[in-house]
Amino acid sequence: DAGVIQSPRHEVTEMGQEVTLRCKPISGHNSLFWYRQTMMRGLELLIYFNNNVPIDDSGMPEDRFSAKMPNASFSTLKIQPSEPRDSAVYFCASSFGQGTGNTIYFGEGSWLTVV
Amino acid sequence: AQSVAQPEDQVNVAEGNPLTVKCTYSVSGNPYLFWYVQYPNRGLQFLLKYITGDNLVKGSYGFEAEFNKSQTSFHLKKPSALVSDSALYFCAVRATTHTGGFKTIFGAGTRLFVKA
Numbered sequence: 377d378a379g380v381i382q383s384p385r386h387e388v389t390e391m392g393q394e395v396t397l398r399c400k401p402i403s404g405h406n407s408l409f410w411y412r413q414t415m416m417r418g419l420e421l422l423i424y425f426n427n428n429v430p431i432d433d434s435g436m437p438e439d440r441f442s443a444k445m446p447n448a449s450f451s452t453l454k455i456q457p458s459e460p461r462d463s464a465v466y467f468c469a470s471s472f473g474q475g476t477g478n479t480i481y482f483g484e485g486s487w488l489t490v491v
Numbered sequence: 492a493q494s495v496a497q498p499e500d501q502v503n504v505a506e507g508n509p510l511t512v513k514c515t516y517s518v519s520g521n522p523y524l525f526w527y528v529q530y531p532n533r534g535l536q537f538l539l540k541y542i543t544g545d546n547l548v549k550g551s552y553g554f555e556a557e558f559n560k561s562q563t564s565f566h567l568k569k570p571s572a573l574v575s576d577s578a579l580y581f582c583a584v585r586a587t588t589h590t591g592g593f594k595t596i597f598g599a600g601t602r603l604f605v606k607a
Contacts, residue, residue, distance in 0.1 A: 419581065431590070467534055479540065485532075
Protein backbone atom coordinates (compact mmCIF):
# COMPACT_ATOMS: atom_id res chain seq x y z
CA ASP A 377 0.00 0.00 0.00
CA ALA A 378 1.35 3.41 -0.95
CA GLY A 379 -0.03 5.14 2.10
CA VAL A 380 -1.47 8.64 2.13
CA ILE A 381 0.11 10.67 -0.66
CA GLN A 382 0.47 14.42 -0.40
CA SER A 383 1.74 16.97 -2.86
CA PRO A 384 3.64 19.17 -3.02
CA ARG A 385 6.05 18.11 -0.28
CA HIS A 386 7.51 21.58 -0.09
CA GLU A 387 6.23 24.91 -1.33
CA VAL A 388 7.51 28.43 -0.96
CA THR A 389 5.17 31.13 -2.16
CA GLU A 390 4.73 34.85 -1.90
CA MET A 391 2.12 36.47 0.27
CA GLY A 392 -1.14 36.90 -1.58
CA GLN A 393 -0.70 33.92 -3.86
CA GLU A 394 -3.08 31.00 -3.98
CA VAL A 395 -1.83 27.72 -2.55
CA THR A 396 -3.37 24.34 -3.31
CA LEU A 397 -2.36 21.26 -1.38
CA ARG A 398 -3.38 17.84 -2.64
CA CYS A 399 -4.05 14.53 -0.99
CA LYS A 400 -4.75 10.99 -2.06
CA PRO A 401 -6.02 8.88 0.85
CA ILE A 402 -5.42 5.19 1.29
CA SER A 403 -7.69 3.19 -0.97
CA GLY A 404 -10.75 1.94 0.90
CA HIS A 405 -10.56 4.56 3.63
CA ASN A 406 -13.72 6.62 3.95
CA SER A 407 -12.57 9.34 6.34
CA LEU A 408 -10.09 12.05 5.43
CA PHE A 409 -8.55 14.66 7.68
CA TRP A 410 -6.54 17.83 7.15
CA TYR A 411 -4.26 18.89 10.02
CA ARG A 412 -1.91 21.84 10.43
CA GLN A 413 1.21 21.65 12.58
CA THR A 414 3.17 24.64 13.88
CA MET A 415 5.58 25.11 16.75
CA MET A 416 3.26 27.58 18.42
CA ARG A 417 -0.06 25.78 18.08
CA GLY A 418 0.94 22.16 17.75
CA LEU A 419 -1.26 19.83 15.71
CA GLU A 420 -4.66 21.28 14.79
CA LEU A 421 -7.50 19.53 13.03
CA LEU A 422 -8.73 21.81 10.27
CA ILE A 423 -11.47 19.73 8.69
CA TYR A 424 -12.52 16.17 8.19
CA PHE A 425 -14.63 14.38 5.63
CA ASN A 426 -16.57 11.17 5.88
CA ASN A 427 -17.67 9.54 2.64
CA ASN A 428 -16.57 12.70 0.81
CA VAL A 429 -18.85 14.92 2.90
CA PRO A 430 -17.38 17.57 5.21
CA ILE A 431 -18.40 16.64 8.75
CA ASP A 432 -16.58 19.15 10.90
CA ASP A 433 -14.85 22.24 9.56
CA SER A 434 -14.77 24.13 12.84
CA GLY A 435 -11.00 24.11 12.79
CA MET A 436 -10.68 25.98 9.50
CA PRO A 437 -9.07 29.24 10.58
CA GLU A 438 -10.88 31.66 8.28
CA ASP A 439 -12.54 32.12 4.92
CA ARG A 440 -9.22 32.13 3.15
CA PHE A 441 -9.09 28.40 3.73
CA SER A 442 -11.28 25.96 1.83
CA ALA A 443 -11.23 22.20 1.36
CA LYS A 444 -12.91 19.91 -1.10
CA MET A 445 -13.22 16.20 -1.63
CA PRO A 446 -14.73 15.62 -5.07
CA ASN A 447 -14.31 11.85 -4.86
CA ALA A 448 -13.09 9.13 -2.55
CA SER A 449 -9.53 9.27 -3.81
CA PHE A 450 -8.73 12.96 -3.86
CA SER A 451 -8.93 16.04 -1.67
CA THR A 452 -7.57 19.56 -1.83
CA LEU A 453 -6.88 22.25 0.74
CA LYS A 454 -6.73 25.73 -0.73
CA ILE A 455 -5.50 28.95 0.80
CA GLN A 456 -6.39 32.14 -1.04
CA PRO A 457 -4.82 34.60 -0.49
CA SER A 458 -1.94 33.15 1.49
CA GLU A 459 -0.30 35.02 4.37
CA PRO A 460 3.02 34.50 6.18
CA ARG A 461 1.19 33.22 9.26
CA ASP A 462 -0.09 30.31 7.17
CA SER A 463 3.46 28.90 7.09
CA ALA A 464 3.20 25.44 8.60
CA VAL A 465 3.25 21.76 7.83
CA TYR A 466 -0.09 20.57 6.52
CA PHE A 467 -0.88 16.90 7.00
CA CYS A 468 -3.52 14.89 5.27
CA ALA A 469 -4.61 11.68 6.98
CA SER A 470 -7.15 8.97 6.37
CA SER A 471 -8.87 6.15 8.20
CA PHE A 472 -11.62 3.64 7.79
CA GLY A 473 -14.41 5.10 9.90
CA GLN A 474 -14.41 8.46 11.62
CA GLY A 475 -11.29 7.73 13.60
CA THR A 476 -13.38 6.59 16.51
CA GLY A 477 -11.41 3.51 17.32
CA ASN A 478 -9.62 3.23 14.05
CA THR A 479 -6.04 4.09 13.33
CA ILE A 480 -5.43 7.32 11.46
CA TYR A 481 -2.75 7.11 8.78
CA PHE A 482 -0.84 10.29 8.05
CA GLY A 483 0.87 11.47 4.91
CA GLU A 484 4.37 12.88 5.01
CA GLY A 485 3.10 16.44 5.03
CA SER A 486 3.25 19.50 2.82
CA TRP A 487 5.74 22.04 4.15
CA LEU A 488 4.43 25.50 3.28
CA THR A 489 6.40 28.69 3.60
CA VAL A 490 4.72 31.99 2.75
CA VAL A 491 7.15 34.89 2.40
CA ALA B 492 -14.36 20.35 27.94
CA GLN B 493 -12.89 17.35 26.20
CA SER B 494 -9.14 17.45 26.11
CA VAL B 495 -5.87 15.58 26.26
CA ALA B 496 -2.84 16.87 28.11
CA GLN B 497 0.82 15.99 27.87
CA PRO B 498 2.35 17.79 30.84
CA GLU B 499 5.96 17.49 29.71
CA ASP B 500 7.30 19.33 26.70
CA GLN B 501 10.44 17.22 26.77
CA VAL B 502 11.67 14.02 28.38
CA ASN B 503 15.34 13.13 28.59
CA VAL B 504 16.49 9.60 29.30
CA ALA B 505 19.71 7.64 28.94
CA GLU B 506 19.84 4.73 26.54
CA GLY B 507 18.98 1.48 28.26
CA ASN B 508 16.92 3.18 30.96
CA PRO B 509 13.14 2.91 31.16
CA LEU B 510 11.12 5.77 29.77
CA THR B 511 7.69 7.18 30.53
CA VAL B 512 5.82 9.81 28.54
CA LYS B 513 2.77 11.06 30.38
CA CYS B 514 -0.74 11.68 29.13
CA THR B 515 -3.98 12.56 30.86
CA TYR B 516 -7.37 13.03 29.28
CA SER B 517 -10.85 14.37 29.83
CA VAL B 518 -13.69 13.03 27.72
CA SER B 519 -17.30 12.07 28.12
CA GLY B 520 -18.09 8.38 27.92
CA ASN B 521 -15.63 5.57 27.49
CA PRO B 522 -12.26 6.80 26.27
CA TYR B 523 -10.58 5.59 23.13
CA LEU B 524 -6.89 6.45 23.56
CA PHE B 525 -3.98 6.45 21.13
CA TRP B 526 -0.25 7.10 20.94
CA TYR B 527 1.46 8.28 17.79
CA VAL B 528 5.12 9.01 17.08
CA GLN B 529 6.59 11.58 14.70
CA TYR B 530 10.17 11.32 13.51
CA PRO B 531 11.88 14.42 12.07
CA ASN B 532 10.40 15.61 8.79
CA ARG B 533 7.87 12.79 8.75
CA GLY B 534 4.17 12.32 9.33
CA LEU B 535 2.73 10.80 12.49
CA GLN B 536 2.80 7.03 12.84
CA PHE B 537 0.47 4.93 14.96
CA LEU B 538 2.05 3.20 17.97
CA LEU B 539 -0.80 1.69 19.96
CA LYS B 540 -4.35 2.20 21.15
CA TYR B 541 -6.69 1.34 23.99
CA ILE B 542 -10.34 0.70 23.21
CA THR B 543 -11.41 -1.84 25.82
CA GLY B 544 -10.08 -4.86 27.64
CA ASP B 545 -6.69 -5.23 29.30
CA ASN B 546 -5.44 -1.96 30.76
CA LEU B 547 -1.91 -2.66 29.55
CA VAL B 548 -1.63 -2.25 25.82
CA LYS B 549 1.40 -3.33 23.82
CA GLY B 550 2.34 -1.64 20.60
CA SER B 551 5.06 -1.15 18.02
CA TYR B 552 8.81 -0.91 18.70
CA GLY B 553 8.50 -2.36 22.22
CA PHE B 554 6.28 0.43 23.53
CA GLU B 555 3.38 -0.14 25.87
CA ALA B 556 0.85 2.05 27.62
CA GLU B 557 -1.25 1.63 30.70
CA PHE B 558 -4.81 2.84 30.89
CA ASN B 559 -5.74 4.08 34.37
CA LYS B 560 -9.38 5.03 34.61
CA SER B 561 -9.27 6.47 38.12
CA GLN B 562 -6.38 8.77 37.23
CA THR B 563 -7.64 9.40 33.69
CA SER B 564 -4.17 8.66 32.41
CA PHE B 565 -2.63 6.73 29.54
CA HIS B 566 1.13 6.92 30.02
CA LEU B 567 3.47 5.57 27.36
CA LYS B 568 6.30 3.36 28.58
CA LYS B 569 9.25 1.36 27.35
CA PRO B 570 11.49 -0.80 29.57
CA SER B 571 14.74 0.07 27.81
CA ALA B 572 15.10 3.19 25.68
CA LEU B 573 17.03 3.33 22.42
CA VAL B 574 18.65 6.36 20.82
CA SER B 575 16.42 5.70 17.81
CA ASP B 576 13.36 6.27 20.01
CA SER B 577 14.17 9.99 20.02
CA ALA B 578 11.14 11.62 18.42
CA LEU B 579 7.99 13.60 19.11
CA TYR B 580 5.21 11.60 20.78
CA PHE B 581 1.54 12.47 20.64
CA CYS B 582 -1.23 11.20 22.85
CA ALA B 583 -4.72 11.33 21.32
CA VAL B 584 -8.26 10.68 22.44
CA ARG B 585 -11.60 10.22 20.77
CA ALA B 586 -13.95 13.09 21.51
CA THR B 587 -17.52 13.80 20.56
CA THR B 588 -18.32 16.64 18.20
CA HIS B 589 -21.08 19.24 18.49
CA THR B 590 -23.08 17.22 15.96
CA GLY B 591 -22.86 14.06 18.02
CA GLY B 592 -20.18 12.43 15.92
CA PHE B 593 -16.60 11.72 16.87
CA LYS B 594 -13.19 13.18 16.19
CA THR B 595 -9.67 12.56 17.42
CA ILE B 596 -8.01 15.21 19.59
CA PHE B 597 -4.22 15.24 19.80
CA GLY B 598 -2.10 16.46 22.67
CA ALA B 599 0.60 19.06 22.23
CA GLY B 600 3.29 16.43 21.94
CA THR B 601 6.27 15.46 24.09
CA ARG B 602 9.76 15.46 22.65
CA LEU B 603 11.78 12.47 23.79
CA PHE B 604 15.57 12.65 23.78
CA VAL B 605 17.48 9.45 24.39
CA LYS B 606 21.19 9.95 25.02
CA ALA B 607 23.76 7.31 24.21
